[in-house]
Amino acid sequence: MSAAPHSSTVPSWLVRPDDANALAEAVWPVSAVRDEHGVLEVGGVAATALREGFGTPLYVLDEDEVRARAARTLAAFRAAAASHGVAARVYYAGKAFLATEVVRWVMDEGLAVDVCTSGELAVALAAGADPARLGFHGNNKSVRELEQAVSAGIGSIVIDSWIELERLSAIVERLDATQAVLLRVNSGVHAETHDFLATAHEDQKFGFTLEDAPAAVARIRELDGLDFVGLHCHIGSQIFGTAGFRESAARVVELHADLLAGGEIPVLNLGGGFGIAYTSVDDPTPIEELAQGIADAVAQECDVRGIPMPNLAFEPGRAIVGPAGITLYEVGTTKSVHLDHDLTRLYVSVDGGMSDNARPALYGAQYSARLASRTSDAEPALARVVGLHCESGDIVVDAEYLPGDVAPGDLLAVPATGAYCFSLASNYNWVPRPPVVAVRGGTARVIVRGETISDLLSRDAGVEADSEGNA
Incomplete structure (x- = not known):
């Protein structure tokens, strides 16, 4: 990796990668790999198959990763407590992400x-x-x-x-x-x-x-x-x-x-x-x-x-759950903006945003991103991934290096979104909340159904319903 150009517009921690396709080990689920076509896989399921089956945006949760982290954490605290002759209990944080399936997973593992x-x-x-x-x-x-x-x-x-x-x-x-x-x-x-x-x-x-x-x-x-x-x-x-x-x-x-x-x-x-x-x-x-x-x-x-x-x-x-999740988006538009010090930032607009990940807007949280539907030999470009909402602060990933040829229709994956993304999701701009899909052993299943615009309209008392109660 090489150092990023010195500029107030580029965070001091951000390093220009030699390969903008590489997956940083600590950030992604253990199961995250690229197949022979360069497509990202999580839990043995290709990102392109997930888009085809469930659409985007899409929360993806690796069940084995959640279970493994729960088991490892419990074992660590039990061993540490036992070394002093006492017992330990570990609580899963429901506020981070809660669904009946996840409750069953972590309780199966002893939490x-x-x-x-x-x-x-x-x-x-x-x-x-x-x-x-x-x-x-x-x-x-x-x-x-x-x-x-x-x-x-x-x-x-x-x-x-x-x-x-x-x-x-x-x-x-x-x-x-x-x-x-x-x-x-x-x-x-x-x-x-x-x-x-x-x-x-x-x-x-x-x-x-x-x-x-x-x-x-x-x-x-x-x-x-x-x-x-x-x-x-x-x-x-x-x-x-x-x-x-x-x-x-x-x-x-x-x-x-x-x-x-x-x-x-x-x-x-x-x-x-x-x-x-x-x-x-x-x-x-x-x-x-x-x-x-x-x-x-x-x-x-x-x-x-x-x-x-x-x-x-x-x-x-x-x-427990944060590193087990990724969010998939589809790229809609891109544009280059010239900055100071002869720098250019590539704005990459996706089909989600602050309605499915409020943490960057709330806390200035930093995230990573990678192309998920292919790899690219293009030079890394300084990029900002932004959402579709009518807010200038609607930022998904504030600063990242992505292949410079990222284009409409590409799939983009943002890792470490298992915690406090679905939990904080909203319907801002009347955007339906995405589904949550669990992956394990090459199969995927919905564990939280996504919303539709019809679901949102059904709550509006000013919308007349038909004889079957549909808005």
Whole structure:
């Protein structure tokens, strides 16, 4: 690879590749390869066959990749915890991507699932999930949602506020139930991530401060029907390295130690939000290193205070499903725009955009892209992949090198879209949301049906329906 031309219009991290067809190993699913015709395959299914069978845009999820990442993550944390004589539980993040099939996959591999709305709870239960392996998050759980969770026999509820504490107490009394709860606390550690993704600092909507937590735990312990099982802390998302977790563990274990005077505390949930590779320069920390580093930090803090180490729980976030997904688009138009320093940027417009991937617009998130329907010997060109929406900020991939001959009708694949793309999808500009297709062993099947314009019109009360109810 050669260095990119120096310019403020080219990100400093972006490297001009020697081969704009190459697939960066860390960014793509393990199964992603090019066949003898240069067509991208994922899960043994060609991108061109996926377009023919399901259209574009199209979310594609590699089932084996999801399962393998779930199994590897669980094994890593169980081994790390076992090295200190305790157990570990790993929760799949429902908010990253949720469908009944995915719930079944991750539960087959031994994971629990966390949900944060009645809708996510309904999906998990519809998948046949054991309620005891579900956890309920959220800063504004309604009475109805809490009643549904308690009635279902949910494994744990993470209490986020004084109002919720009293609300849940009244519910368990009314239902004559006992509910295991954790208390979410803010350790004050700021994750090195986007401000909107850092969730442990004090000036934000989640959890209790370390100073207020003892009073909240005391109140939980005096209430019949609430079983305090541990503290919960989450410092952010898309985090590389263990430094933030180590510092957070020191502060939360100190609180944990103080609270032991009031009774046993079997669990400590340190969250997660582990980072993944979106571009070739991203270097995620191996999950085994993360697991052992965090477990060692907790063990050390407990040893210093002379207290037993609790069982551990973790929430890896996007790390399970994010790298398993790609999105396929068809190129509609291209145009070259002259920039400063004699540079030219190739704008590549595709048939999706911010309605199927809001993260670049929300967070300035960076992604990669490659031609999926062919390879090319053309020189790499500085490109920006943009969507079809009437917004100048409708950017899918802000900066990438693509073959300079990319043209209308080409298929383009964007990797690492398994998390927070479908979940954040919208109907902006009345664009139907794409289907989600799972691939495995050379076959593809729809796991979430896509929408049609007729589906959108059916919700418009001003549209007359025919005798069969069709808009």
